[in-house]
Amino acid sequence: MPAAPKPDILAAFEAAKGFMPTDEGLALYAAAVEAGRLGLPLLEVGTYCGRSTVLLADAARQAGVTALTVDHHRGSEEQQPGWDYHDPETVDPETGLMDTLPAFRRTLHRAGLEEHVVALVGRSPQIAAIWNSPLGLVFVDGGHTDEHANADYEGWAPHVAEGGVLVIHDVFPEPLDEFTGQAPYRVYLRALESGDFTEISVTGSLRVLRRTRATAPAPR
Ligand SMILES: C[S@@+](CC[C@H](N)C(=O)[O-])C[C@H]1O[C@@H](n2cnc3c(N)ncnc32)[C@H](O)[C@@H]1O
Numbered sequence: 001m002p003a004a005p006k007p008d009i010l011a012a013f014e015a016a017k018g019f020m021p022t023d024e025g026l027a028l029y030a031a032a033v034e035a036g037r038l039g040l041p042l043l044e045v046g047t048y049c050g051r052s053t054v055l056l057a058d059a060a061r062q063a064g065v066t067a068l069t070v071d072h073h074r075g076s077e078e079q080q081p082g083w084d085y086h087d088p089e090t091v092d093p094e095t096g097l098m099d100t101l102p103a104f105r106r107t108l109h110r111a112g113l114e115e116h117v118v119a120l121v122g123r124s125p126q127i128a129a130i131w132n133s134p135l136g137l138v139f140v141d142g143g144h145t146d147e148h149a150n151a152d153y154e155g156w157a158p159h160v161a162e163g164g165v166l167v168i169h170d171v172f173p174e175p176l177d178e179f180t181g182q183a184p185y186r187v188y189l190r191a192l193e194s195g196d197f198t199e200i201s202v203t204g205s206l207r208v209l210r211r212t213r214a215t216a217p218a219p220r
Helices: 007-015 022-036 051-063 101-111 124-128 146-159 183-193
Strands: 042-045 067-071 117-121 135-140 160-168 197-203 206-211
Touching: 007 022, 007 051, 007 101, 022 042, 022 051, 022 135, 022 160, 022 197, 022 206, 042 051, 042 146, 051 067, 051 101, 051 117, 051 135, 067 101, 067 124, 101 117, 124 146, 135 146, 146 160, 146 183, 160 183, 183 197, 183 206
Parallel strands: 042 067, 042 135, 067 117, 135 160
Antiparallel strands: 160 206, 197 206
């Protein structure tokens, strides 16, 4: 039986602002609990208001590791004013810019999970460029353009330890609508074609891949 969150954790996930449906959240949780057995941190790219972070944080708590979550908190392209996924409540009235950091902090506080999470506030490629330790899980749910999805893959997938998992969200083999691109799908294909990852589950648009081959050493 895959690991499932307790009712209070599931309720905190479902109460948080965000886009992830419950079936995908349950698949992410099961993958995170399994990956936690490696004793390495679990990292997500794309915090938004902390919906998926709640699940990673609870899995990290159980494993005695830390969940890391990366976001500049200014929103993705499709979340900006005028776009379909925009939520006016995420705009900071002083700057007029999106700022999802306060909502994220409230989500974690309400769930009682603050001490299990380190929030890395900044651009994913900039943080990845200075990151140098292995991870048990990388969950890619950041920017959905080819530029951002590829940068997230290139920056973070090499840090997934052997036996660890790479989870990719919003993988749509067919275009869903005019707002939902297929960059995550192309990155998912790239991961499989690398020969380094093997698919272990498919739930909605969530794909869980296990690293079955160590990263090749960087060329000198
Ligand atoms: C789809 S949302 C994440 C949803 C979240 N995982 C959840 O379950 O609710 C994507 C997030 O990625 C962030 N993002 C997009 N491009 C980014 C980048 N290059 N660096 C850091 N964060 C980025 C956005 O600010 C946005 O909050």
